[in-house]
Amino acid sequence: MSHNNVSSTSGGAVGPQRLLGTYPQRQEGQWMQRIPLFGGRIEAHQLEKIAAIARRFSPGTPLHLTTRQDIELHDIAEQDVGAVYQQLSLAGVATFGACGDCVRNMTIGAGCEFVPGGADIWPLAKLVRDTLFNSPTLFTLPRKFKLSFCGCGQGCGRPFINDLGFVRNPDGTFRAIGAGSLGVRPETGIELYPALSTQEVVWLAAGAMDLFAALGDRENRRKARLRHVRQRLGDEAFREELGRRFEAVRHRLAVPELTLAEAKGQYSHRTVLQFVTGEISADQAELLAEFCRDKAIVVRINLTHGIELYSREPITLPAELACYENLPCIVACPGNDTCTNGLTACRKLAADLAMKLAGPSWQGKTIAISGCPNHCAQSAVADIGLCGCVKTIDDKRQEAYQIYRGGGNGKTRQLATVQETVSAEQIA
Template sequence: MSETEPQPAAPRARVAATRPPRGSAKPNGQWRIDGTAPLNPNEVWKQADGGLSVRERIETIYAERGFASIDPTDLHGRFRWWGLYTQRKPGIDGGKTATLEPHELEDEYFMLRVRIDGGQLSTEQLRVIAAISTEFGRDTADLTDRQNVQLHWIRVEDVPEIWRRLEAVGLMTTEACGDVPRVVLGSPVAGIAADELIDPTPQIEEITRRFVGDESLANLPRKFKSAITGHPSQDVVHEINDVAFVAVEHPDLGVGYDLWVGGGLSASPRLAERLGAFVRPDQVADTWHGVTQIFRDYGFRRLRNKARLKFLLADWGPERFRRVLQDEYLGYALADGPPAPKPATAGDHVGVHRQRDGRYYVGVTPIVGRVSGPILAALADVLEANGSRRLRTTPHQKLVILDVPEDRVESLVAALDELGLQARPSLIRRGTIACTGIEFCKLAIVETKVNATEAVLELETRLAELDLPHPLSLHVNGCPNSCARIQTADIGLKGQLVTIDGEQVPGYQVHLGGGLATNDRESPGLGRTVRGLKVRADGIADYVERVARRFLTDRDADTGETFAEWAHRADEEALQ
């Protein structure tokens, strides 16, 4: 879910706000330039009473008195700082998403996002999430493309007990949503992959220990997304994060990180840029803190649709951004550094792979990230029965099982397959992800999980005889906000009402040929939009089959042409 819905009016700020003199240009709400006077209702209530403060009211008032007692500004604003969004009321069709007020769209239940930094879980933690899903969430559980787990049907009355259980095993929902530093993505094979350059776990742990829940960073202009990987597959979609650290070997300084800043998708996609700076492991947390403070102090706050860090980077450029980072926040210069080589392998880690210690890790694919409480509980049992007590979530809605003895690999794979978690999936199942969609999200226009699942199952039959050269990434999103990263997929579907043969129906706008760090050739970057190309909500399988067959007919196999490369050079007729 996104937080772009309208916000209620808020009481007058209690924070003293000043604004230094400025020229005639309209202020952007940059605190270091324009002062801290709030320029929209969101900024008013954030200054009046920060999002972190609402936990006490949830525990002492709202959980006792129920949904009707919740202050509207808390409900639609501050609750997000603790991973809580109201979910969509069942039965409201997509045509009403843009016309109804938030309180008319929402149910008296919540989506709860469990924050899992680095995607690192134990079977004990997995069992706790599974039990919460079963007892409080009607068995719901979705693996997100931010390495989190989302539960639904949560009542405010149950939230304190859920927090107690999560925190007892080292999990939390703190700043899982809101205008704050969100979960830190980390390589799912951190510390165990044989080909890893560096284990980023200490850097992730330092960032989360020092800064999650830090009041000084709890009022950013908008959400702030981070990623760190030490693996050469660059497996954390670093190009679409606000700040990212990608492992690289410096010719003189050894292994450290290449610094990227300013990525993000939604309705105005922009890929991050390298600052050309090499960050030593011991500099990562302070550098992360510096970038986050730049966003806090210089980010554009007046208009929320221009408030992400990508807009500041577009205005400044990477050279100025690096200079401000070094001069105003770090107090020293970062070394210049080389770019990391293009990855030669996929970063989803699906399949069976040997660890550096001789054991194995197994990456599995649930269809579009949809699991459940009973599946997660059974998964914990299966892992322990086969010698594993650790697993990871991934930025691709997958799971990676760690530490499997060689003689237990095949028994594990068979047991996981019975749970619908395939280690050797079809290429279309492996490459398909989907956002929450209209089932639960108040911003959605179209169904996603069900439509994508039905398409995958159908395409596994239709495409079975085709010799696809690589997984075909299919990303299905219920609205324009791109939680499922539609602009970076081979085939990205953006939910909207479409007119086909004179009839307005739920459907998708098509983006083709997107790609991030997926192979050793130049990535084409963001996908191509073909004018007038729309797909009915129930027509995903028909379209994907048609365009996949055309790709195989037209591609230059001698050069190893990928779908993304073909989609960018093909004429519009071939893409219909």
């Protein structure tokens, strides 16, 4: 089924443009196009085509890598939105589910199928997606519905901040975690089931979506996520209701049992390119696509503004790309550059910090910068999180950040704790 031909609205005031990934920017007449890349997988020819589209319809504006393995194109003129859809379709890229009240892009840990002890769980994630996309419940959701998958057991898919997260156990079963999300009052998810078969993963996902459609809040969008249903019912009552929906789907829906391939040991060399604020120019994207195509390198977009390359042999990148190796992991939303909710200039702060924090001492740590209390950069679970606000400091109204520390990055239940609020100038 092609969902790029959606012509009806989905719940509330969300129309077809949002379902297809298009949002207005704060600049009048300018639009953002989000391109969901399922599990972060992208072929070299697709990356090359997206770069060409960016150059044509948003010249001079870099591509933006998101925390859900999407690519965003910014500064598109309103009259060009339809042409962008058409060009993406010709490249074999669908945009349904990028935004709006529907099943969002499902994330998969970027290198699960290449690490020792891991497995390629893409076929399972695809089966879940196809099942949900063919459900009559799909267009009746009160709010967005996010799922993640991890095939290596390390929680790299960030299950605790998704509506549903599945983490592969060493024996091939899946641990299910659910009803977590961020927003203004973030709360991480809870364990739902310790060991599910691949069939049960599909049934649980369908049952959870049915529960969400039936019990989600349709009056207050600020309390319309699955975790708000859990909070309203209580954890045990939520588990019981979910269990009933799970069993109902089990009895009505035939699902094949999948055998997932173990990790491919031949792609043992991993190179990570960390793009500050997630921005990669069209020229850089085309250069990377050409390099990876010529050397048969596997490309994965990760969850932290990075692109991971998996190869059979060590690689030497062109200088224009090698400069993005070994940079600190700084995640930042667009902030008030383009977002209508943005209060602070996240991109500028991220660029300043990247220059100051380069070096080995920051490797393995995530700094997340959000431009408003919605925590879009996942500041509330980061090692170090900065959450934008506007505050009067020294009798001056100015951009400021709440500082968070000690989060589990969505791999555990651990939320970061608020330390203090300081001006943007003090941080930079």
